[in-house]
Structure formats: structure tokens, C-alpha cells
Amino acid sequence: MTSYLLLSLGLVLVALVVATVGTLLLAQLRALIAQKQAQSISLQKLKTELLTAEKAQKKAETSGNVWNGVRKFSVIKKVPETNDATSFYLAPHDKKPLPPFKPGQYLTFELDIPNQKKKTIRCYSLSDAILPDYYRVTIKRCPPSKPEHPAGLASNFFHDSIHEGSILDVKAPGGHFFLDTNKQSPVVLISGGVGITPCLSMMNEIIQSGSRREIWWFYGVRHGAEHIMKEHVAAMAAKYSNIYLHVCYSNPTADDKLGQDYQHQGRVGVDLFKELLPSSNFDYYMCGPGPMMESVVKGLADWGVPDDRVHYEAFGPASVKKAAPVAAVAAEAGAKQPMITFAKSGKTVAWNPTAENLLAFADSQGVAIASGCCAGQCGTCVTAIRSGDVTYAQAPGSKPEPGSCLACVAAPKGDVTLDA
Ligand SMILES: Cc1cc2nc3c(=O)[nH]c(=O)nc-3n(C[C@H](O)[C@H](O)[C@H](O)COP(=O)(O)OP(=O)(O)OC[C@H]3O[C@@H](n4cnc5c(N)ncnc54)[C@H](O)[C@@H]3O)c2cc1C
Known part of the structure; x- marks a missing residue:
């Protein structure tokens, strides 16, 4: 009996020890599993964070205007457009991605022009759609304002001394004059002379992005010799039914054919818009000589177009004053x-x-x-x-x-x- 009791007690003790050890082992196992799980969660979190950071870095590299100060660009192509306007195609010298811009924005160049004591700084609008391979600017030679004045410094330097392979110091795209590409509402583009450049970028971007937003484009020059990108814009208007092109020559030559080279004799103005546009209900984007912009801005206001639907940029000292200082x-x-x-x-x-x-x-x-x-x-x-x-x-x-x-x-x- 005593030995039976002792055996039972021993068994109970063994069972207790086994249970305790088992519980301890189980707890340790659970702790180990929990630790492993925590490690795996942290690893996963770290991986996600790394991925997010990588994505953010890539996005910053490809979508923002990511460089501060100047960046080196190589001229990869130089194309004459008219006798006195030339396009320069620019690719980043560091071969890193080219950030997109907003159609209508410009680049700022810091030029080392011989015999100038300091850098010459000039802005030139981007004149093509947002493309991954290059930026393009189109520059018109600036003639002397009076016979006794020198011809335009930077524009003539570009034409005469900048060639394929030249390297330029360029600041990131900037400016508040740009097309809102999130909208699909119809737009009126109004340009005069070399003021065609930001509007070219706007039209090209609308087309290349696949949007079929209605574009009415009024472009004024004196005659055919000043007509920049004539073939390209006419071809786009012929191809895409959402583009309504109206070219005005104020002083056509005998070589210029009405109905073929241009649609209207005279200047771009609000009277023409009233005649041709189905209504005044558009967003207007305008760039051209001061007097043209001044008269169009006033005319649009008189026609009842709200101020916030009229966007414009001057290439020289701002000449259109919305509010008197x-x-x-x-x-x-x-x-x-x-x-x-x-x-x-x-x-x-x-x-x-x-x-x-x-x-x-x-x-x-x-x-x-x-x-x-x-x-x-x-x-x-x-x-x-x-x-x-x-x-x-x-x-x-x-x-x-x-x-x-x-x-x-x-x-x-x-x-x-x-x-x-
Ligand atoms: C946002 C923006 C975008 C632009 N985009 C474009 C574009 O896409 N394409 C383009 O071609 N241009 C563009 N411009 C204009 C461009 O920046 C230059 O202003 C233009 O090329 C003339 O510069 P320049 O150095 O050749 O002429 P400047 O040397 O600045 O001379 C300008 C005029 O002043 C005269 N002048 C010189 N010295 C004197 C003097 N002592 N007294 C009086 N007059 C004098 C010159 O004879 C000339 O007629 C843009 C400008 C801005 C602000």
C-alpha cells in the first residue's frame, strides 16, 4: 500500500515536472515564434519603407523640377524654323531623367557670352510637349531696337555661337503661365510672333497626351517669312478635328496666299473671336507683343470674360497691367x-x-x-x-x-x- 502510494506520488511528481517543463518549453516556443513574427513584421515594414522611399526617389527624379541652381544641358539638335527663328533641342548632360514641366513654362539660361563681365540671364519658353528625351526652346533673333543700338545679345549668341554639342547652364522649368492639363474644357490659344512658343507646347501636349480637348488657335504675324512652325501646326490642324486654326497676316507679301498660308488679313483681336467662336466661354492663353496683349485683354474683359479665365505672359517688361500700382x-x-x-x-x-x-x-x-x-x-x-x-x-x-x-x-x- 505504502509503495503504491509512493509510486502514485512519484508519478504525480513526474507528471507535474513534465507539465511544468512542457509549459515552459511551450512558452519559450511561443515567445520564439512571436519574436520571429515580430522580426518578420519589422523586416516587412523595413522592406515596405525602403520600397516607398525608392518610389519617392524615382518619382522625385522623374516628376518634380528636381534640380536647384543650374544643370548642364547638351544641345543635341539645332533646327532653323524661319530666317530668324531657330529651335534648340536640349538633353541633360548627366544623362539622368528629365523632369516633366507644365506646358507654357520656360527655362532660364545662364550664358557665358564673350566680352560680357557677368553671366547673361535669359528665359526661353519650352516649345514642345512633355517628352522624356529632350527639352526644346525656339529662339528668335532680336534685332536692334534702333540703328544705333546693338542687336539682341543672347538671342544672336544662340544663333551664331550655340551649335550641336554646345553645353549650356540651365535652371529648372518655371513660371506661372501654363495650361491646366487636368481640365478638358475648350481653350483659345492666342499668339503673336515668337509668342507662339508656349502655345506650341500647349497644343503639342494636348495632342500627345491623347486629349481631344477643343483648341481654337489664333496666331498673328506680319507675313509668311515670320510664320514659325507653319507646316507642323497646319498638319496638326488638318489631322485633328479638335484644332481650329486661324492665322492672321497683318502685312502679307505677294508670295503669301490667303486661304492657303493664312486665313485672315489683319491683326488678331477680339472682333475676330466674336465672329468665329461659338461663345466667349473658354479659357484663354495668350503670349505676344505688348500692344496685342493689351488690346486683347481689354477686349475680353469688355466681352464679359472673367479675369481668371484669361492667362497671359509677356516676353519683355510686362505691358498688360491688371491693376494700377x-x-x-x-x-x-x-x-x-x-x-x-x-x-x-x-x-x-x-x-x-x-x-x-x-x-x-x-x-x-x-x-x-x-x-x-x-x-x-x-x-x-x-x-x-x-x-x-x-x-x-x-x-x-x-x-x-x-x-x-x-x-x-x-x-x-x-x-x-x-x-x-
Ligand atoms: C518668360 C519668358 C519667355 C520667353 N520665351 C522666349 C521664346 O520662347 N523665344 C524667344 O525668342 N524669346 C523669348 N523670350 C525673350 C528672351 O528672353 C529675350 O528677352 C530675347 O531673346 C531678347 O534678348 P537678347 O539678349 O537677344 O536681347 P537684349 O540684348 O536683351 O536686347 C533687347 C533689345 O534691346 C535693345 N538694346 C540693346 N542695348 C540697348 C540700349 N543701350 N538702349 C536701348 N535699347 C537697347 C536691343 O537692340 C534689342 O532690340 C522670353 C522672355 C521671357 C521673360
């Missing part, structure tokens, strides 16, 4: 003019309301401010404001940092102290 308004009222202080130069002078902008005013006072495009686009004339504020007749292409202004398109809002 405050200083000019003050002048009309005979009010006292704001005082402009050029802190570094130690000068304080009353603002001249007939001055085009602070850059021109500074120049008239013998204060040098570096400048480039004179159209609020390239950012060369950015100047720190020590006190006061400025106004812009037209939103600058690249907004300056708070506390700074783009002197070439700014006018004072009141007394201003500039770091110049």
Missing part, C-alpha cells in the same frame, strides 16, 4: 510720393510714378541692381526689403522669398527701404 494711383490723386531708400547706396529719393518699376527707378538714381529678364521671371533682380512693402502689376513668375522683391516688376506700396 498703388504708387501710380497716388500720383493721380496728386498725393505725396513714397520715399525710396537705397540703404547700401545711402540714398533716399521720392518715387517717380512714371518709373516702370523699382529696378528702372534704381537705375535712374545710379543704383545698380543686377537684372536678367526684366519680366519678373528669372529672379536675378531679387532685392531684400528692409522696411515697407511693394506691389506687383502682374504676379511674378517665381515668387521671391518673403521680405524680398523682384525689383524689375515691383512698385512701392508706400515708403520702402531696399537693401541696394
Whole structure:
């Protein structure tokens, strides 16, 4: 009996030990499994994070305007378009991906032109669709404005000294004048002379993206010799039924055939739009000479087109003023003019309301401010404001940092102290 009891007790003890050891082993096994699972989850998380980072990097490389400052581009092709306009095809010298841009935007070039003390900065609109292999700009030789003046520096340098294989310093695409490609509503493109370039990019992008958005294009030049990309645009209009092309020659030559080379004799204007467009209900994108833009912007406003549906860009000093600068308004009222202080130069002078902008005013006072495009686009004339504020007749292409202004398109809002 005692031995039976002892045996039972022993068995119970063994069972207890086995159970305890088993439980411990099981717990350890569970902990091990849990640890493995946690490790695998972390690994998976890490893999996902890496993949996301890789994707973000790729996206940044291919979709953003990813470079700061200048990047080297090689000229891969140079194609004459007319006697005085030439296209330059540019590929990144580092052979890395080319970020897309918005049709209508421009590139800023920093040019080393012989005998110039500093770099010459000029903007040129991208003139083709968004393509993976190249950017294209189309440049017109700028003639002397008066016989005693030199011919345009940068545009003639491009024509005469930039060839296939040349390497250029280029800033990333920029500018606020671009087509909203998310929309499918009909557009009117209005161009004059070399102002065709951003509209070419818009039309080419609409077509190459497969959109069949309605495009009405009014293009004005003096005669056939100035007609840029004539064959290409005519071929697109013939091929795609969503393109309605109207070319106006203001001064056709005997060689120019009405109905063949051009559709209308005269200038591009709102009267023509009223005659041809089914309604005024369009988004309007315009680039051309100052007087054309000024008259069209006014005409569209008179026709009842809302301000926010009219988009335009000037290639030179902005000539279309949506709102009069405050200083000019003050002048009309005979009010006292704001005082402009050029802190570094130690000068304080009353603002001249007939001055085009602070850059021109500074120049008239013998204060040098570096400048480039004179159209609020390239950012060369950015100047720190020590006190006061400025106004812009037209939103600058690249907004300056708070506390700074783009002197070439700014006018004072009141007394201003500039770091110049
Ligand atoms: C956003 C933007 C996009 C643009 N896109 C294009 C484009 O796609 N294609 C294009 O061809 N252009 C474009 N331009 C215009 C371009 O940037 C240049 O302004 C143009 O090529 C003239 O530059 P330039 O150096 O050849 O002429 P500049 O040397 O700047 O000379 C301009 C004019 O001033 C005259 N001049 C020179 N010296 C004097 C003086 N002392 N007194 C008075 N007058 C003088 C010259 O005779 C000439 O007529 C664009 C401009 C901007 C702002």
C-alpha cells in the first residue's frame, strides 16, 4: 500500500515536472515564434519603407523640377524654323531623367557670352510637349531696337555661337503661365510672333497626351517669312478635328496666299473671336507683343470674360497691367510720393510714378541692381526689403522669398527701404 502510494506520488511528481517543463518549453516556443513574427513584421515594414522611399526617389527624379541652381544641358539638335527663328533641342548632360514641366513654362539660361563681365540671364519658353528625351526652346533673333543700338545679345549668341554639342547652364522649368492639363474644357490659344512658343507646347501636349480637348488657335504675324512652325501646326490642324486654326497676316507679301498660308488679313483681336467662336466661354492663353496683349485683354474683359479665365505672359517688361500700382494711383490723386531708400547706396529719393518699376527707378538714381529678364521671371533682380512693402502689376513668375522683391516688376506700396 505504502509503495503504491509512493509510486502514485512519484508519478504525480513526474507528471507535474513534465507539465511544468512542457509549459515552459511551450512558452519559450511561443515567445520564439512571436519574436520571429515580430522580426518578420519589422523586416516587412523595413522592406515596405525602403520600397516607398525608392518610389519617392524615382518619382522625385522623374516628376518634380528636381534640380536647384543650374544643370548642364547638351544641345543635341539645332533646327532653323524661319530666317530668324531657330529651335534648340536640349538633353541633360548627366544623362539622368528629365523632369516633366507644365506646358507654357520656360527655362532660364545662364550664358557665358564673350566680352560680357557677368553671366547673361535669359528665359526661353519650352516649345514642345512633355517628352522624356529632350527639352526644346525656339529662339528668335532680336534685332536692334534702333540703328544705333546693338542687336539682341543672347538671342544672336544662340544663333551664331550655340551649335550641336554646345553645353549650356540651365535652371529648372518655371513660371506661372501654363495650361491646366487636368481640365478638358475648350481653350483659345492666342499668339503673336515668337509668342507662339508656349502655345506650341500647349497644343503639342494636348495632342500627345491623347486629349481631344477643343483648341481654337489664333496666331498673328506680319507675313509668311515670320510664320514659325507653319507646316507642323497646319498638319496638326488638318489631322485633328479638335484644332481650329486661324492665322492672321497683318502685312502679307505677294508670295503669301490667303486661304492657303493664312486665313485672315489683319491683326488678331477680339472682333475676330466674336465672329468665329461659338461663345466667349473658354479659357484663354495668350503670349505676344505688348500692344496685342493689351488690346486683347481689354477686349475680353469688355466681352464679359472673367479675369481668371484669361492667362497671359509677356516676353519683355510686362505691358498688360491688371491693376494700377498703388504708387501710380497716388500720383493721380496728386498725393505725396513714397520715399525710396537705397540703404547700401545711402540714398533716399521720392518715387517717380512714371518709373516702370523699382529696378528702372534704381537705375535712374545710379543704383545698380543686377537684372536678367526684366519680366519678373528669372529672379536675378531679387532685392531684400528692409522696411515697407511693394506691389506687383502682374504676379511674378517665381515668387521671391518673403521680405524680398523682384525689383524689375515691383512698385512701392508706400515708403520702402531696399537693401541696394
Ligand atoms: C518668360 C519668358 C519667355 C520667353 N520665351 C522666349 C521664346 O520662347 N523665344 C524667344 O525668342 N524669346 C523669348 N523670350 C525673350 C528672351 O528672353 C529675350 O528677352 C530675347 O531673346 C531678347 O534678348 P537678347 O539678349 O537677344 O536681347 P537684349 O540684348 O536683351 O536686347 C533687347 C533689345 O534691346 C535693345 N538694346 C540693346 N542695348 C540697348 C540700349 N543701350 N538702349 C536701348 N535699347 C537697347 C536691343 O537692340 C534689342 O532690340 C522670353 C522672355 C521671357 C521673360
